[in-house]
Amino acid sequence: MTQTREIRLKRRPVGTPVDDDFEMATISLPDPADGEVQVRNLWMAVDPAMRGRMSDAKSYIPPFALDAAMEGPAIGEVVASRDPAFRPGDLVFSRLGWREMFNAPASALQHREAGGLPPQAWLCFAGMPGLTAYAGLMRIAQLKAGDLVFVSAASGAVGSIACQIARNLGHKVIGSAGGPEKTAFLRDVLKVDAAIDYKAEPSLTKALAREVKGLGAKGIDVYFENVGGDHLQAALSLANDFARFAVCGMISQYNVTDAPTVPRNLTMVMTKRIRMEGYIALDHMDLEPEMVARMTEWNAQGQMASAETVYDGIERALDAFAGLFTGANMGRTLVRLTPG
Amino acid sequence: MTQTREIRLKRRPVGTPVDDDFEMATISLPDPADGEVQVRNLWMAVDPAMRGRMSDAKSYIPPFALDAAMEGPAIGEVVASRDPAFRPGDLVFSRLGWREMFNAPASALQHREAGGLPPQAWLCFAGMPGLTAYAGLMRIAQLKAGDLVFVSAASGAVGSIACQIARNLGHKVIGSAGGPEKTAFLRDVLKVDAAIDYKAEPSLTKALAREVKGLGAKGIDVYFENVGGDHLQAALSLANDFARFAVCGMISQYNVTDAPTVPRNLTMVMTKRIRMEGYIALDHMDLEPEMVARMTEWNAQGQMASAETVYDGIERALDAFAGLFTGANMGRTLVRLTPG
Numbered sequence: 295m296t297q298t299r300e301i302r303l304k305r306r307p308v309g310t311p312v313d314d315d316f317e318m319a320t321i322s323l324p325d326p327a328d329g330e331v332q333v334r335n336l337w338m339a340v341d342p343a344m345r346g347r348m349s350d351a352k353s354y355i356p357p358f359a360l361d362a363a364m365e366g367p368a369i370g371e372v373v374a375s376r377d378p379a380f381r382p383g384d385l386v387f388s389r390l391g392w393r394e395m396f397n398a399p400a401s402a403l404q405h406r407e408a409g410g411l412p413p414q415a416w417l418c419f420a421g422m423p424g425l426t427a428y429a430g431l432m433r434i435a436q437l438k439a440g441d442l443v444f445v446s447a448a449s450g451a452v453g454s455i456a457c458q459i460a461r462n463l464g465h466k467v468i469g470s471a472g473g474p475e476k477t478a479f480l481r482d483v484l485k486v487d488a489a490i491d492y493k494a495e496p497s498l499t500k501a502l503a504r505e506v507k508g509l510g511a512k513g514i515d516v517y518f519e520n521v522g523g524d525h526l527q528a529a530l531s532l533a534n535d536f537a538r539f540a541v542c543g544m545i546s547q548y549n550v551t552d553a554p555t556v557p558r559n560l561t562m563v564m565t566k567r568i569r570m571e572g573y574i575a576l577d578h579m580d581l582e583p584e585m586v587a588r589m590t591e592w593n594a595q596g597q598m599a600s601a602e603t604v605y606d607g608i609e610r611a612l613d614a615f616a617g618l619f620t621g622a623n624m625g626r627t628l629v630r631l632t633p634g
Numbered sequence: 635m636t637q638t639r640e641i642r643l644k645r646r647p648v649g650t651p652v653d654d655d656f657e658m659a660t661i662s663l664p665d666p667a668d669g670e671v672q673v674r675n676l677w678m679a680v681d682p683a684m685r686g687r688m689s690d691a692k693s694y695i696p697p698f699a700l701d702a703a704m705e706g707p708a709i710g711e712v713v714a715s716r717d718p719a720f721r722p723g724d725l726v727f728s729r730l731g732w733r734e735m736f737n738a739p740a741s742a743l744q745h746r747e748a749g750g751l752p753p754q755a756w757l758c759f760a761g762m763p764g765l766t767a768y769a770g771l772m773r774i775a776q777l778k779a780g781d782l783v784f785v786s787a788a789s790g791a792v793g794s795i796a797c798q799i800a801r802n803l804g805h806k807v808i809g810s811a812g813g814p815e816k817t818a819f820l821r822d823v824l825k826v827d828a829a830i831d832y833k834a835e836p837s838l839t840k841a842l843a844r845e846v847k848g849l850g851a852k853g854i855d856v857y858f859e860n861v862g863g864d865h866l867q868a869a870l871s872l873a874n875d876f877a878r879f880a881v882c883g884m885i886s887q888y889n890v891t892d893a894p895t896v897p898r899n900l901t902m903v904m905t906k907r908i909r910m911e912g913y914i915a916l917d918h919m920d921l922e923p924e925m926v927a928r929m930t931e932w933n934a935q936g937q938m939a940s941a942e943t944v945y946d947g948i949e950r951a952l953d954a955f956a957g958l959f960t961g962a963n964m965g966r967t968l969v970r971l972t973p974g
Contacts, residue, residue, distance in 0.1 A: 564912035
């Protein structure tokens with residue numbers, strides 16, 4: 295028996311979640327049963343999609359249950375195992391975040407290599423955000439030598455990795471983000487060639503044109519689309535013929551209820567022969583080994599910065615989650631559950 | 635010396651062209667000089683892009699010269715030749731329409747096969763409209779077995795061919811056009827599986843949903859896009875996952891000056907993993923031999939209807955052109971210059 299803590303959903307939030315929607319429960323964790331593994335989580339990640347699961351609206355993933363620990367990506371270490379596939383000390387990925395320790399059937403866990411990468415990398419550049427960025431650039435946009443790459447939401451969990459992949463592959467990269475702190479992060483940490491603070495620009499199209507020109511280019515060849523609306527309009531305006539747009543997200547449009555802020559120049563898809571393609575990383579899991587190999591190499595060479603906002607301790611998990619919506623966080627938002 | 639007629643641009647039209655903007659000139663055509671070929675045009679085609687060339691706005695093709703015969707695709711027969719590559723009786727394609735006869739350097743002419751196809755087919759299903767439809771479906775949309783195909787502007791020069799290609803390849807086809815006469819043409823001549831009169835439908839999305847359901851399908855797999863706006867919105871709404879949109883045109887959006895009528899559901903590009911790609915037939919000339927071979931075969935089997943609106947005589951060429959803008963014409967708009 296071990297005492298451990300987990301965060302439960304007590305009631306479904308209306309609007310912005312408040313403290314009383316959750317409770318921190320301390321539970322006594324029994325020894326693992328036959329076929330079970332006991333895991334101590336090292337890190338968990340929070341992401342905006344969790345807000346959806348707190349409601350009981352119909353979606354492609356079921357809502358979180360009430361009075362039970364929430365779920366989310368986590369990386370942990372096996373403490374005890376009653377399954378032959380796992381041994382104490384093994385590093386494991388699970389969807390069982392929001393808890394410090396847990397027992398789970400072996401089928402709920404996936405091995406991760408302990409060597410070479412910091413454990414939290416499996417939630418960031420070597421995890422789903424990494425695969426999302428990698429698949430978008432390599433398979434959807436079919437990045438090729440000489441392409442100038444524009445990344446929107448470039449300080450975000452996926453955008454920050456997309457910037458670095460493109461840069462590591464020798465491309466010029468223009469990133470956009472909101473506010474001077476974020477654009478400094480783009481320049482200093484992600485080392486993009488040009489950073490646009492879209493909040494400070496009266497016209498995003500003019501700003502992008504200026505940066506494209508500043509890099510001695512005629513236009514952009516690849517757009518890593520996370521935002522939609524004005525960002526998409528600017529990208530269409532500055533696209534070279536045969537540009538490829540990998541549509542990872544259109545976050546500016548998700549909550550639009552009346553007339554959408556849409557590109558006024560969608561006809562450029564035709565005149566410029568643009569290919570615009572939506573994708574979801576889950577469809578591209580076959581790229582994972584290749585992606586992990588490259589990330590491991592780049593990390594070893596000091597070419598993959600940890601783009602993370604870290605909160606310490608499960609008691610700060612809700613602050614971490616709230617930070618996703620205030621725009622305070624940069625890169626992937628992580629909670630360190632066990633001091634390293 | 636031969637007397638022949640041609641239509642010249644006398645002054646640049648403001649708004650809708652009027653008769654006084656043009657003149658019919660009768661000229662004396664000398665015998666061809668060395669290296670020249672004399673051609674009697676059999677058919678010429680008119681298309682909306684000619685309106686642009688009547689103005690002197692900057693564009694990717696130069697404006698028509700004043701006081702000179704206009705230009706446009708034509709198919710003709712060699713009358714006399716002083717170039718070894720051409721002989722009397724040869725069928726030739728040129729951009730020298732709007733005239734009954736002309737002398738031109740051999741470099742302005744391309745041979746066409748006289749056998750198998752009616753001469754005007756080289757301006758229609760075996761010409762650029764055919765290549766546009768073929769490249770869009772085969773290369774851009776990558777049509778594959780079982781795809782349900784939606785074609786907008788299905789009664790138009792390109793749409794009417796796209797419908798027939800898809801149908802001939804065994805696909806179910808839904809076409810949309812404006813008015814009962816055009817939808818009857820879709821059903822009776824093009825033999826589509828379902829025809830939508832978009833002018834009679836309060837909601838194009840609901841109409842498309844109804845026809846998709848009527849064909850026992852869940853959604854569309856390929857959208858041949860000619861229109862944009864509401865048509866694109868309906869196509870996005872009814873698209874299956876991984877649908878491919880070949881963007882040939884967005885005619886509803888070309889003259890929009892204020893807020894564009896845009897799809898409110900562009901985020902579906904991501905959630906449904908849609909690939910939307912613009913193209914221009916000129917980039918796909920390598921497909922021409924394959925396209926002509928298939929068209930010739932389909933034509934021989936009675937499976938490629940001539941989707942044409944024909945005006946007789948050069949004196950009706952301006953009526954033919956005007957008909958493009960009143961919505962009166964179906965399929966390709968042709969002028970028969972020499973009675974067959």
